[in-house]
Amino acid sequence: MLKKLTFFLVLPFFISIAQNLIVLNKSENNAMFFDLKKDKLLAQLPTGNAPHEVAISPNKKFAVVTNYGTRENSGNSITIYNLEKLNIEKTITFENHKRPHGVDWIDDEKIIITTEANKSVIIVNFKTGEILAEIKTDQDVSHMLVLTPNKSKCFVANIGSGSVSVIDLKEFKLIKNIQTGRGSEGIDITPDGKEVWVTNRAEDSIAVIDVQTLEVKNKIKVDGFPIRVKILKDGKLAVVSCARSGEVAVIDVANKNVINRIKTAEKSEVEKSGRLFGSVFGDSPVPVGIAIGGNNLVYVANSNADIVSVIDIEKGQILKTIKTGKEPDGIAIW
Template identity: 70%
Template sequence: MTIILMLIFTTSIFAQNLIVLNKSENNAMIFDLRSDKLLAKIPTGEAPHEVAISPDKKFAIITNYGTRENPGNTLTLINLERLTVEKTINLENYRRPHGVAWIDNDKVIITAEANKSIVIVDVKTGETLKSIQTEQDISHMLVLSKDVKKCFVANIASGSVSVIDLKDSKLLTNIPTGKGSEGIDITPDGNEIWVTNRAEDSVAVVDAKNFKVKKKIKVDGFPIRVKISSDGKFAVVSCARAGEIAIIDAKSKTLIKRIKTAEKSDIETSGRLFGSTFGDSPVPIGIAFADKNLVYVANSNADIISIIDIENGKIIKTIKTGKEPDGIAIW
């Protein structure tokens, strides 16, 4: 009996699940990664874009961005133990919520594109606690410093990264990073901020202490997201136009390889964010690491998640999703 209980306990510790946002279906899918079984399909607000898992792994918070015609202004809080909607949080006048991260188990920080701001929200009460202006256009994605004292925000139209002091609630500086700065991540040691510049096909590496760009890496194909492995060895960049992920040695800042994320897409592109802009590309966007070498990639114009071993450069398998998967997370 003791052995059986230990096995169950061990399995529960290492069990991993995947949440996928289908932004053209207004729902979230949750999969058991041990079996790839669909556990639940949960309704969200209109056009859910990004998702983050709480530190205690009990909740997922989703930003409902809205459409071109109808800007969104809500967050969906999902109870990951019950697999149900815990609540919908109305942000009132804060519109087009997009990037999101948890500050602690009670508070999240989001970008509000239409307001050129980041907003801190108490998810338990639904109260907006404060907002801080970036003074930049299309403040899209964000990442927190390791000590959670600063927030770094990628601003697409301004081609910059805003540095915000969360303790004093003020903008410290805006760093010019490149045309179309969109995807953003921080290295495990907290020393570097990596930013994808989709309009100039580059990735900027920013020193997180002096706020200077220390390196630019050429990455063709509309680099749109970047994620860094837990060991700090690799940076993975999704290239929406090329239909590939680029694998970069995070230490030497050199491109190692490029890997196709799916076959050419023949899915109807009408009603999707990028439509036919990228031709028959599967349009890889969202990235999540399962471990230091295994990445999950959302292909928005192929309606699949590709599971890729970045060491051997091979697609291990795919998971069918709803229409236009984008934001994903693993816990």
């Protein structure tokens, strides 16, 4: 009854917001493209092996997907989609760089990617496929990344080393490795570029880095295996997906305190074999990837429930869910 009711309550929002959603299904090797205005699936296209993360180009014409691979078989490619034609623009394969994961666009031509197996990030020319630079982090499991608003620096979260690497994008060199906490994984930056927030999944905390001093200035306790963080466009709230507890935590950015926790789905009853986290978190829906849409709607991929939850953060409620393929993770809005 609740799902039917919330669908009709939220329908006017989707009529007024012309946005689209891309969701990566890790266990099915595909990407799904949704029209949020019409509430329908536009396309489902193949990726490489086990796609993990996705980023939209600044001009909104292309999406790049990192094909991370599985525990048994490392991935070494990226898939680029043409968002106007909804087809595969190209696939770029790297001969000597394995396990591409975190990804973003420096501009409409240059893409920056973490390559975990190489303990590095690489910068790739989207048009030619050429690797323009490789910068070593020398940290274990360099996983997610975020760029400063002016694209002068890149911050890389390193799960295995519990650190964040700071990279100069003008000179293509490592500036510093900052110890942030055990299991540093999710990462985002405030819209004003002053703070980088990092989820430390193994110690249930968020580390807040001062971008000017490159020092950790706050630690915020967030229970439930915090795995991703996104800061809303107005900079007032941060949303953290907590994989173990099956919730998103909502944090006041200025005051650095948790003000709400919202369940992302009911208890998960899907078959868990073959998934990254399997049954480690019991019947949690395992929320991971987060995308911020219009009107501060938050989209959360639930990897062990095969749905995306659409959440009104201000009201603290799920408005609806979107059915995906098996094990959704990487997610983006354009």
